[in-house]
Amino acid sequence: MDVLFLSRLQFAAATYFHFLFVPLTLGLSILIALMETKYVRTGDVTYQRMAKFWGKIFLVNFAVGVVTGITLEFQFGTNWANYSKYVGDVFGSLLAIEASVAFFLESTFIAVWALGWKRLSPKAHAISIWLVALASNISAFWILTANAWMQNPVGYVIRGGRAELENFWALITQSFALHEIFHTLAGSYILSGFFVMAISSYYLLKRQHIDFFKRSFAMGVTMALIFSVAEVIQGHMNGAEVAKYQPAKLAAMESFWETKAYAPQYLFIIPDEKNERNLVEFGAMPGMLSMLAYHSPKATVKGLKDFPKDERPPVAITFWSFRIMVALGFLFPILAFLGWLKRKTIENYPRLLRLFLYALPLPYIALQAGWTLTEVGRQPWVVYGVLKTKDAVSMIDRSQVLFSFVGLVGLYTIIGLIALYLIVKFVKEGPEVAQQ
Amino acid sequence: MLLSIWFFLWGLLWAVYFMLDGFDLGLGTLSPFIAKDQREKNIVHQAIGPFWDGNEVWLIAAGGVTFAAFPTAYAVLFSSFYSPLMIILFALIIRGVSVEFRNKSTDPGWQKLWDVGIFVGSFLPAILFGVAFANIFKGIPIDGNGVFHGSLMDLLNPYGLLGGLLFLCLFLVHGALWLSVKTEGSLRERGFRYAKALWLPSLLVAAGFLIATWFNTSLYLNYIERPLFYAIPSVLIPLAVLGGMAGILYFIRKQHAWYAWTSSAITIVGVTFFGIVGLYPNLLPSSLNAAYNLTIYNAASSPLTLKIMLTVVVIFIPLVIAYQVWVYRLFSHTVTEEETGY
Numbered sequence: 020m021d022v023l024f025l026s027r028l029q030f031a032a033a034t035y036f037h038f039l040f041v042p043l044t045l046g047l048s049i050l051i052a053l054m055e056t057k058y059v060r061t062g063d064v065t066y067q068r069m070a071k072f073w074g075k076i077f078l079v080n081f082a083v084g085v086v087t088g089i090t091l092e093f094q095f096g097t098n099w100a101n102y103s104k105y106v107g108d109v110f111g112s113l114l115a116i117e118a119s120v121a122f123f124l125e126s127t128f129i130a131v132w133a134l135g136w137k138r139l140s141p142k143a144h145a146i147s148i149w150l151v152a153l154a155s156n157i158s159a160f161w162i163l164t165a166n167a168w169m170q171n172p173v174g175y176v177i178r179g180g181r182a183e184l185e186n187f188w189a190l191i192t193q194s195f196a197l198h199e200i201f202h203t204l205a206g207s208y209i210l211s212g213f214f215v216m217a218i219s220s221y222y223l224l225k226r227q228h229i230d231f232f233k234r235s236f237a238m239g240v241t242m243a244l245i246f247s248v249a250e251v252i253q254g255h256m257n258g259a260e261v262a263k264y265q266p267a268k269l270a271a272m273e274s275f276w277e278t279k280a281y282a283p284q285y286l287f288i289i290p291d292e293k294n295e296r297n298l299v300e301f302g303a304m305p306g307m308l309s310m311l312a313y314h315s316p317k318a319t320v321k322g323l324k325d326f327p328k329d330e331r332p333p334v335a336i337t338f339w340s341f342r343i344m345v346a347l348g349f350l351f352p353i354l355a356f357l358g359w360l361k362r363k364t365i366e367n368y369p370r371l372l373r374l375f376l377y378a379l380p381l382p383y384i385a386l387q388a389g390w391t392l393t394e395v396g397r398q399p400w401v402v403y404g405v406l407k408t409k410d411a412v413s414m415i416d417r418s419q420v421l422f423s424f425v426g427l428v429g430l431y432t433i434i435g436l437i438a439l440y441l442i443v444k445f446v447k448e449g450p451e452v453a454q455q
Numbered sequence: 456m457l458l459s460i461w462f463f464l465w466g467l468l469w470a471v472y473f474m475l476d477g478f479d480l481g482l483g484t485l486s487p488f489i490a491k492d493q494r495e496k497n498i499v500h501q502a503i504g505p506f507w508d509g510n511e512v513w514l515i516a517a518g519g520v521t522f523a524a525f526p527t528a529y530a531v532l533f534s535s536f537y538s539p540l541m542i543i544l545f546a547l548i549i550r551g552v553s554v555e556f557r558n559k560s561t562d563p564g565w566q567k568l569w570d571v572g573i574f575v576g577s578f579l580p581a582i583l584f585g586v587a588f589a590n591i592f593k594g595i596p597i598d599g600n601g602v603f604h605g606s607l608m609d610l611l612n613p614y615g616l617l618g619g620l621l622f623l624c625l626f627l628v629h630g631a632l633w634l635s636v637k638t639e640g641s642l643r644e645r646g647f648r649y650a651k652a653l654w655l656p657s658l659l660v661a662a663g664f665l666i667a668t669w670f671n672t673s674l675y676l677n678y679i680e681r682p683l684f685y686a687i688p689s690v691l692i693p694l695a696v697l698g699g700m701a702g703i704l705y706f707i708r709k710q711h712a713w714y715a716w717t718s719s720a721i722t723i724v725g726v727t728f729f730g731i732v733g734l735y736p737n738l739l740p741s742s743l744n745a746a747y748n749l750t751i752y753n754a755a756s757s758p759l760t761l762k763i764m765l766t767v768v769v770i771f772i773p774l775v776i777a778y779q780v781w782v783y784r785l786f787s788h789t790v791t792e793e794e795t796g797y
Contacts, residue, residue, distance in 0.1 A: 086551035096533025107526020108756040115519035116767050123775040127509040134505050183757040413534040414602045423541040441559050
């Protein structure tokens, strides 16, 4: 294992782990803010108890998200020095803007919210969680804009041996970025909705705190339904963006080898990467892939064989992660719709409740699969068409990277297990007892 | 001009980070010694709890600004300091989760575990930031392509270690005084006592560091060769460092914790700027050949990026300062036993 491979592994581990926590922060902060707003508006203490119960879980999740975020910023310099040198002019500024515009706000007001229950009026306290929610989501905007630039670089010019910023506006308004932002945020809200539904189901199955968890469930399922429907529609447009800007990724995620017009979509494929073909192709729908990708059945879709071998992404990983994401993406609106229909009497449907409880891992899997597709599908490029991953790595000693990789995985495993333990503990403790 | 403004801002962000996280890291390092029992440990924890996260963002901002304004320096610096940075990173992660998780259970064994985490996660960064900055002042073996030709051991040279010791001493005094700011009674007294006891060692280490700097770096050259250009810092910096040190002692005698802490903050900013001004216009000198030095001229971003970033920073950093001051005031009460526990 060389520095390149170890650095890639380390980046993958750090990013996957970080993104186990970020989506829940993005969505649950909004749900908690809504709960507190309802409390301020109606004076109904149940909403305050809801904000406190979900808030305890939120804080554990938030803490891990924050501390593991630093790794990501540092790693560009430590492991990807050539990348940082080459594109820092464009990419670095987006990270710096994220820190000064959003991360300060988020990190400062989370303490205000966590420790300010007695020091602030209910209204001011509710505003502090709204600020956290707002800042987290603005933070996501900048980070995803930076990632979108790696996917589809715009607004830059190569000058003096590096990429320099030429049009900042183009960078933050490009359609690829806006789609990526919407897609990721909606995914995060789906996850947060299903998270609240799962834990509410746990209590409703036990027939405890029924009113409390029915209200929580209703809020979660509403969020999940709205965004899972939106995600299916927008996801299709997202695919069209990929087809337009990253044709090699499209070919890999469909395991599509030969260039042709009227390109079919298959119901079932097993890719055979080694022999540049598919082992099984089943259920062809002629012209469907052309239609989905380019809105015309006649459109020509470029096959993998027409890309140089060293410019093709790994097919199997890209293909399967896409399949997993899409299958789950279609499942979520169905599940959410069922839950939403029955939300008023949901405690009477133990089978549904059990389904929602066990569905908890699914949105996590869908989101990680989505990122796998995004990042692996971009290979061999780190900045699409501009800089290859192998040219981006630092000239450093291999043993150092081995040491940090092992350390990082060990440390993250321990922290992840403890966070899981704490979240389970707080879930089991349940809401605080209503006063009076 | 734009480059020089950015150099100054770069130094300022690091100085503010050391000034703020310095007390967290210092108090975290002192906590096993300064707090005698579980009750006192709870109080010490409460003195850090609301602030560490907001303080640490200054590090993210300093790192982000290094990346945005001087990408080449960011790349070379971070990859050359790979191992120390990774240790700082792991330590800060441990510190963060320790502060956040400590009070999630009232079990004494659980809390003890996280108290150890707070100590380790505070002590290591305090030392290693000093080692890193001393090495920046001294210069490191980088070639014309910014590739580092050294090892971890090269960074742990005597001058680097002295820098680590200096940061540790300054942060310990800073942390002890913060405890006095935040508490009453015996803990407040003990904060003063620790700060006073650490004052002379700090002064001696600082003096030693200044002398060693003469032999190990070219930081003084700026002040000597262009005394007129550097007239203002030549007056302000010694005033900040010496005035700050004197202020610490004076206000401890007067039992005025906030003023003593402020004096300590001024000292830290002064020490950082002593190095920063001496470095100018270098960001990272090469010990192999001065031609390989990374400077604001060969390591900076394009004027457009610098201008956009300047606009962002000029608008948002004052805002950040405003709401962080508000939060410090919101939590300005002294911590007492009744309030411990999230």
